[in-house]
Amino acid sequence: MDGLDERKVKILEAIIRMYLDTGEPVGSRTIAKDTDLNLSSATIRNEMSDLEELGYITAPHTSAGRIPSDKGYRFYVDHLLQTKDKEISDMKEFVIEHTEKMDQVLRQVAKMLAKTTNYATMISSPKYSGSKVKFIQLSMLDETQLLAVIVMETNVVKNKIIVLKQPLDNEEVFRLNVLLNSTLNGLSISEINLGMISRLKEQAGGHGDIIGTVLDAVAESIRQEEPEIYTSGATNIFKYPELSDSQKASELIYTLEEKQQLAALVSDSLSSEEETGIQVYIGNESPIQTMKDCSVVTATYELGEGVKGTVGIIGPKRMDYEKVMDSLKELTTQLDGIFKKKST
Amino acid sequence: MDGLDERKVKILEAIIRMYLDTGEPVGSRTIAKDTDLNLSSATIRNEMSDLEELGYITAPHTSAGRIPSDKGYRFYVDHLLQTKDKEISDMKEFVIEHTEKMDQVLRQVAKMLAKTTNYATMISSPKYSGSKVKFIQLSMLDETQLLAVIVMETNVVKNKIIVLKQPLDNEEVFRLNVLLNSTLNGLSISEINLGMISRLKEQAGGHGDIIGTVLDAVAESIRQEEPEIYTSGATNIFKYPELSDSQKASELIYTLEEKQQLAALVSDSLSSEEETGIQVYIGNESPIQTMKDCSVVTATYELGEGVKGTVGIIGPKRMDYEKVMDSLKELTTQLDGIFKKKST
DNA sequence: TGTTAGCACTCACTTATTAAGAGTGCTAAT
DNA sequence: ATTAGCACTCTTAATAAGTGAGTGCTAACA
Numbered sequence: 001m002d003g004l005d006e007r008k009v010k011i012l013e014a015i016i017r018m019y020l021d022t023g024e025p026v027g028s029r030t031i032a033k034d035t036d037l038n039l040s041s042a043t044i045r046n047e048m049s050d051l052e053e054l055g056y057i058t059a060p061h062t063s064a065g066r067i068p069s070d071k072g073y074r075f076y077v078d079h080l081l082q083t084k085d086k087e088i089s090d091m092k093e094f095v096i097e098h099t100e101k102m103d104q105v106l107r108q109v110a111k112m113l114a115k116t117t118n119y120a121t122m123i124s125s126p127k128y129s130g131s132k133v134k135f136i137q138l139s140m141l142d143e144t145q146l147l148a149v150i151v152m153e154t155n156v157v158k159n160k161i162i163v164l165k166q167p168l169d170n171e172e173v174f175r176l177n178v179l180l181n182s183t184l185n186g187l188s189i190s191e192i193n194l195g196m197i198s199r200l201k202e203q204a205g206g207h208g209d210i211i212g213t214v215l216d217a218v219a220e221s222i223r224q225e226e227p228e229i230y231t232s233g234a235t236n237i238f239k240y241p242e243l244s245d246s247q248k249a250s251e252l253i254y255t256l257e258e259k260q261q262l263a264a265l266v267s268d269s270l271s272s273e274e275e276t277g278i279q280v281y282i283g284n285e286s287p288i289q290t291m292k293d294c295s296v297v298t299a300t301y302e303l304g305e306g307v308k309g310t311v312g313i314i315g316p317k318r319m320d321y322e323k324v325m326d327s328l329k330e331l332t333t334q335l336d337g338i339f340k341k342k343s344t
Numbered sequence: 345m346d347g348l349d350e351r352k353v354k355i356l357e358a359i360i361r362m363y364l365d366t367g368e369p370v371g372s373r374t375i376a377k378d379t380d381l382n383l384s385s386a387t388i389r390n391e392m393s394d395l396e397e398l399g400y401i402t403a404p405h406t407s408a409g410r411i412p413s414d415k416g417y418r419f420y421v422d423h424l425l426q427t428k429d430k431e432i433s434d435m436k437e438f439v440i441e442h443t444e445k446m447d448q449v450l451r452q453v454a455k456m457l458a459k460t461t462n463y464a465t466m467i468s469s470p471k472y473s474g475s476k477v478k479f480i481q482l483s484m485l486d487e488t489q490l491l492a493v494i495v496m497e498t499n500v501v502k503n504k505i506i507v508l509k510q511p512l513d514n515e516e517v518f519r520l521n522v523l524l525n526s527t528l529n530g531l532s533i534s535e536i537n538l539g540m541i542s543r544l545k546e547q548a549g550g551h552g553d554i555i556g557t558v559l560d561a562v563a564e565s566i567r568q569e570e571p572e573i574y575t576s577g578a579t580n581i582f583k584y585p586e587l588s589d590s591q592k593a594s595e596l597i598y599t600l601e602e603k604q605q606l607a608a609l610v611s612d613s614l615s616s617e618e619e620t621g622i623q624v625y626i627g628n629e630s631p632i633q634t635m636k637d638c639s640v641v642t643a644t645y646e647l648g649e650g651v652k653g654t655v656g657i658i659g660p661k662r663m664d665y666e667k668v669m670d671s672l673k674e675l676t677t678q679l680d681g682i683f684k685k686k687s688t
Numbered sequence: 689t690g691t692t693a694g695c696a697c698t699c700a701c702t703t704a705t706t707a708a709g710a711g712t713g714c715t716a717a718t
Numbered sequence: 719a720t721t722a723g724c725a726c727t728c729t730t731a732a733t734a735a736g737t738g739a740g741t742g743c744t745a746a747c748a
Contacts, residue, residue, distance in 0.1 A: 025710095025711090027710065027711050027712085028711070028712080029710085029711080039720080039721090040720070040721050040722075041711090041721090042713095042720075042721050042722070042723090043719085043720060043721070045711085045712065045713075046713095046720090048712090049712085049713080059711090059712085060729095061727085061728060061729070062711080062712070062726090062727050062728050062729090063709090063710065063711045063712060063726085063727050063728045063729070064710075064711070064712095064728080064729075065710080065711065065712095134485060134486075135483070135485050135491070137481070137483055137493075139479070139481055139493075141478060141479050141495055141499075142478075145499075147479070147493070147495060147501070149481075149483075149491070149493050149503070151485055151491060155485075155489075155505055157491070157503040157505070159493070159501040159503065161499055161501070232601070233601075234597060234601055235594045235595075235597050235598040235601060238590055238593070238594040244590050244594075246582055246588050246590075246593075249582070249590075249593065250579045250582040250588075253578065253579050253597060254579040257576070257577075257578055257579060369739095369740090371739065371740050371741085372740070372741080373739085373740075383691080383692090384691070384692050384693075385692090385740090386691075386692055386693070386694090386742095387690085387691055387692070389740085389741065389742075390690095390691090390742095392741090393741090393742080403740090403741085404700095405698085405699060405700065406697090406698050406699055406700090406740085406741070407697085407698050407699045407700075407738090407739065407740045407741060408699080408700075408739075408740070408741095409739080409740065409741095
């Protein structure tokens with residue numbers, strides 16, 4: 001197993017466990033005492049020396065204990081950590097009442113997660129990639145304003161107010177409504193092609209510009225827009241001395257506040273084909289430079305038919321991986337519940 | 345003038361100006377040199393001693409220079425600062441296409457402002473207090489789902505999906521639409537009373553529950569909901585050493601992240617009857633405890649007919665009040681432009 | 689009487705020195 | 719192979735000394 005005998009593994013695990021707990025480098029004596037190996041500190045030292053040579057641990061300076069390296073953490077996560085594999089409930093059905101409501105749920109989720117884990121958190125809104133048009137309706141608000149309401153199959157509702165140069169009478173509005181619905185119903189954006197658009201405009205008889213604007217709104221609703229990302233608990237990083245010096249904290253919080261860079265994390269996480277949907281980035285494994293001193297654990301949640309989003313936890317490398325991964329699994333199932341309730 | 349002769353005022357001003365610039369306590373020699381008073385440092389010292397006694401400045405310790413006290417800053421803002429009074433454009437007309445779009449504009453504004461000022465910023469979404477119903481429309485999405493679209497006079501659009509036990513036929517939907525529009529059109533929430541509601545339900549003939557849900561949605565649209573607050577540039581506070589120790593930074597950023605407490609600031613600022621709409625909170629004058637080491641400058645923007653919001657800048661006490669106040673004035677006029685453009 | 693030069697004094701901040709402690713690596717004995 | 723012992727290293731905390739900016743006071747001056 002990667003050049004490690006059983007004893008080395010035990011020692012490595014002990015080192016990591018302790019370090020996770022205290023955040024302090026751990027020395028040979030501590031290990032000798034707190035482990036059931038019944039070895040002297042000297043022996044442990046020898047083993048530690050080996051482990052260092054193999055790259056699993058490093059010493060911050062000559063006479064401190066050792067701390068896990070990225071490789072060490074990686075080993076821990078991959079081999080040592082066996083989470084109690086809770087059954088992941090299959091979430092299939094869901095209805096979303098409102099995009100706005102969705103907002104609040106996600107915000108709340110991020111907040112709760114931050115509070116319970118004591119780490120910084122992020123959550124991306126689900127990506128409605130292949131979503132289809134369910135219903136379109138135009139109505140005149142007053143002489144110059146036309147309201148377009150577009151409902152997608154996922155029940156995402158989009159509104160757009162179009163300012164007209166001259167009013168449309170009721171009959172025309174009705175005609176356009178029929179035209180739009182009969183043509184676009186059940187189509188996803190990839191199925192709406194140029195030919196169809198020009199045909200539509202033609203049939204609209206002089207109101208081609210309106211059709212154009214409406215179609216733009218439709219496109220906007222369906223488009224692979226970069227998903228919204230919500231963060232919370234940024235200030236939790238101050239709880240970990242190794243991250244809270246002015247420089248690092250500032251950078252970190254900035255990336256959390258700006259959100260933009262987090263998109264890389266989201267798409268990376270979404271594109272991965274992990275069975276469990278959980279992904280762990282340790283230090284430089286993360287696509288985000290400013291997080292090189294952190295670990296990031298992400299999970300994918302899925303609300304049926306390819307509608308996916310990402311939840312993530314950002315903390316120090318010595319984060320409690322076990323707890324975090326469990327929380328995330330738990331959460332994904334809870335999300336199911338939340339969205340189901342929203343549909344009634 | 346508050347027990348200050350002209351010379352004292354000049355010295356006080358010099359102290360504040362310098363301190364704003366450097367963030368360091370300023371001593372008598374510096375003043376003696378950098379001022380056109382042609383006095384020796386000893387004289388300045390005497391005057392400074394007086395100023396300290398009067399409470400305008402304090403010494404952080406025996407042998408440092410002096411820094412302005414809250415009272416000193418207050419004097420500066422009230423008497424010494426005469427901003428070039430740019431004409432505040434009267435913003436009357438406006439149209440808002442989308443609540444969602446609104447989001448983005450506000451977010452963007454906060455961001456820009458943070459970038460140009462190098463302080464943390466916040467902006468509250470406008471409060472549509474007395475807004476009236478312009479248009480209501482119900483439509484069936486499928487057998488069980490009814491979509492209610494509510495448009496307010498400010499062009500805020502609200503959607504609500506109502507799940508039905510049994511389908512409504514087109515005729516009934518039409519009837520309900522007419523009923524709702526003819527009854528509610530042009531009314532604000534305070535004008536929709538219980539009598540009207542029960543009458544409506546009665547006329548709805550068996551669909552009272554639907555009316556109820558729709559009315560709830562209407563109420564939700566108009567309600568004095570606490571406005572959304574957007575913040576940006578939280579990490580700017582790290583640029584000011586006096587705010588960036590772990591403890592203070594954490595607290596500050598937390599209040600910015602949580603937003604909730606900022607509501608106090610918004611309502612305080614909105615309720616004030618300052619002529620210019622600009623409000624300055626120095627240190628403990630702010631309603632928010634965690635900002636006792638900061639100053640906050642807020643401005644009210646108004647988009648016609650009592651629709652108001654607040655923009656704020658949060659920085660160290662030694663913030664560049666002049667620049668900040670100008671920026672805010674400038675911004676309020678710009679906001680006008682932005683919202684006007686959105687309407688075309 | 690207001691202003692100024694001079695001087696002793698204070699106090700934060702910097703740098704150097706020292707001491708203590710934790711931990712390692714190596715060697716020699718078991 | 720394991721372990722005890724010991725010299726060595728390096729961080730951290732504590733202490734000391736020096737520096738310099740700045741003050742407050744006093745006495746002289748215009």
